[in-house]
Amino acid sequence: MSRDAARSQSGLDGVPTFLASAAGARAQLRTLPAVRDARVEIVLPSTARITLAEREAVGRWVASDNVEWFIDASGVLFPSIDRTGAPDLRVFDERGPRSAGERIDPSALVDAALRLAALAPGELRSDATDLRVVMTAGANGLVLRTGAKWEVRFGTADRFDEKLSLARRFLRDNPTRRLDYVDVRSPDRIVFSPN
16 A cells, blocks of 8 residues: 555545544545555644554465456455565466455465465476466366366365375376376365376
């Protein structure tokens, strides 16, 4: 947030001190997607002190309209004046456009997606490079796509650790097998193609 944006959003510019509302200004500031909370003090004779608690970006969320948002740990999307203010972990959401202040729910899904985005090239197996984490609109849900044109389908964030462990084990045991996909949506049964 810039100082000018905060000052403007507070609605306090030009308002006489005796008519200014700290509670009203705080409510206005909290409508900004990048603001987690705000504290406003009105000080006589003519000063307002604004303290913002901004959201902390844990990654980047790229919507289907190619708009890149920052995302916090609770799943709230927000813009920032600092384009370098978020880790370089990207999730591509094919489910539709998103807007500032929208919450990606559940936050477990955000956590799982960003954990996949943090995987290093070749970490799963040698041809698992150019990794791209995608949220699909269909039953495949959370998908990890590779530059080698195969993917791992995770579905929902339920039992994510088990699913990731199962995928790691399968890929470690099959380091050169030709793949189109590995499906671990049900951690009780792995499906892969071609089989």
